[in-house]
Amino acid sequence: MAVPGQSQLFTAFGELLTTTYRQYVHKNPVDQISRQNALYSRIASKGNAKVVSGGLSLLEPLDYQANSTFTRYSGYDPFNTGASDVITAAEYPWRQASVVVTSSGLELRSNMGGEQIIDLAKSKITNAERTFANALSTDMYSDGSQPNQIGGIQLGIADVPTNTVGGINASLWPFWRNQVQSAAAPMQGGSAIVPSSTTIQSLMLPLYLALTRGADYPDTIVMSGDYFTFYENSLTDLKRYTSSEEGRGGFVSLKYKLSDVFYDSASSGLPNSHGYFINTDYVKFIAHKDANRTIKPELQSTNQDAVIIPILYQGNMTYSCRMLQGVMKA
Numbered sequence: 001m002a003v004p005g006q007s008q009l010f011t012a013f014g015e016l017l018t019t020t021y022r023q024y025v026h027k028n029p030v031d032q033i034s035r036q037n038a039l040y041s042r043i044a045s046k047g048n049a050k051v052v053s054g055g056l057s058l059l060e061p062l063d064y065q066a067n068s069t070f071t072r073y074s075g076y077d078p079f080n081t082g083a084s085d086v087i088t089a090a091e092y093p094w095r096q097a098s099v100v101v102t103s104s105g106l107e108l109r110s111n112m113g114g115e116q117i118i119d120l121a122k123s124k125i126t127n128a129e130r131t132f133a134n135a136l137s138t139d140m141y142s143d144g145s146q147p148n149q150i151g152g153i154q155l156g157i158a159d160v161p162t163n164t165v166g167g168i169n170a171s172l173w174p175f176w177r178n179q180v181q182s183a184a185a186p187m188q189g190g191s192a193i194v195p196s197s198t199t200i201q202s203l204m205l206p207l208y209l210a211l212t213r214g215a216d217y218p219d220t221i222v223m224s225g226d227y228f229t230f231y232e233n234s235l236t237d238l239k240r241y242t243s244s245e246e247g248r249g250g251f252v253s254l255k256y257k258l259s260d261v262f263y264d265s266a267s268s269g270l271p272n273s274h275g276y277f278i279n280t281d282y283v284k285f286i287a288h289k290d291a292n293r294t295i296k297p298e299l300q301s302t303n304q305d306a307v308i309i310p311i312l313y314q315g316n317m318t319y320s321c322r323m324l325q326g327v328m329k330a
Contacts, residue, residue, distance in 0.1 A: 037137040038253070038262040039153070039278065040285060042220045048284040051292055058092040058286055060166060060320040090166025090319065095150045096291070097135065097313045099128045105305035128311055132293055140285070140317065141269035152269070153222075156283065156319040157276050157327045165319060179277075179326035181207035195226075195273070195330060197233035204231070204275070207326045208257060211277055216324055218277035221261040227275045227328070228263040231256070275328040282324060287315035 043049055052058070071080040101124045111120045136150075143158070144151035155165060161178045162171035170176040181203055183193045188206040193199050204221075211218045223231065232254060254261040259277070264270045287293075291314035299308045319325070 037133075037140055037268070038264065039140060039220060039222055039280075040137070042260070042278075042280050043283055043285050046280050048280060050284055050286045051289050052286060053289050057094065058316055058318055060090045060092070060284075060318045062088050062090055062168075062320060088168075090168055092151065092166050092316045092318045094288070094314055095148050095316045097132075097139075097148070099131050099135075099311045101125070101128050101295075101309040101311065103307050108307070129293075132311065132313065136313070138269035141264070141271075150316045152317060153276055153278070154271065156317065156322060157278065157325045159327060159329055161322070165322065170322070176322050178322045179207060179210050181210075181326060181328040183328075183330050195230055197230045200227065200230040200234050203328055204256060207277055207328055208259070211279065211324055211326050213324065216279060216281070217257075218259050218279050218324075218326065220278045220280055221256060221259045221275060222264055222270065222278065223261060223275040224270050224272045225263060225265060226273055228254075228261070231261060273330040277326040277328065279321070279324045282319060282321035284318045284320075285315070286318060287313060291315075 040049065071077075073079070103120070103124065107120065108117070111117045139150045140152045141154060142149055142152035143154035151165065155163070157178045158165075159180065161180055162169075164170065165176070168176045179187070181187050183195050183203060186193055186203065186206070187210065193203060195203065208218065235254070253263070266272055291312040293311055293313050296310045296312060299310070300306075301308060
């Protein structure tokens with residue numbers, strides 16, 4: 001039997017939660033993921049945390065080869081007017097995730113006082129935002145192998161770079177392979193290098209140079225705890241910390257040439273003995289405007305004394321130039 005006043009109570013809670021959540025998001029333009037994940041913070045600062053209105057999938061145009069019609073000429077020499085196929089696109093599927101805020105009738109009726117129900121709504125919102133931030137942060141470092149998971153850094157900047165990303169098989173298209181610096185087989189040649197505080201920079205420099213092209217360079221380096229420790233210890237008294245802006249974000253960070261070097265933990269999804277050299281000009285985090293951690297109207301359970309309020313995300317990570325991304329690994 002329905003409890004008298006139950007539907008009004010549930011609806012009132014849903015409306016309060018929706019209003020409070022929207023105010024919460026509005027007052028926190030630097031959202032929770034920015035505070036949780038240094039990589040997302042940098043992507044967002046570049047204007048590459050995009051919100052889009054739709055589409056069957058997410059397309060990234062790729063300028064993948066030079067125009068073959070370049071010709072040196074003299075006087076009346078003819079131009080090369082042949083067709084030159086220089087543009088293609090990587091295609092990324094939509095991925096979806098949700099967090100559901102629930103409250104039982106018992107909870108709501110026990111918190112019917114004005115301040116109590118507001119505090120209940122705020123605590124549910126805080127928990128939902130923290131859950132989304134932690135989960136999406138982990139997914140940003142993932143290889144996208146879990147069902148409906150976004151394609152994170154381990155996919156776009158892979159240990160074995162001949163994988164398929166954005167529908168393009170890198171085993172067939174060398175331009176679509178990220179760079180790999182393996183301590184077991186260094187890209188600069190020679191015998192294997194055991195990573196340590198005395199060798200870490202000998203691994204970093206060749207990869208950094210391989211990823212530098214004119215004004216393009218890896219602006220962000222994210223390292224696991226062991227590699228970050230090696231790097232910090234290698235600096236001895238020459239430590240250079242990043243700007244006060246990064247410090248205010250709460251991130252542990254250093255400098256390497258023009259790059260900011262961040263630490264992130266294995267619990268955040270970053271694999272041990274890895275460092276990712278990322279040019280964030282070519283990496284995007286995309287969300288649909290109607291599912292950008294968006295709260296939806298409450299749903300009242302038909303067989304429970306409870307209210308259910310979903311919060312939705314729909315989007316993906318995209319890459320438009322893998323050859324300027326690199327991974328350093330054991």
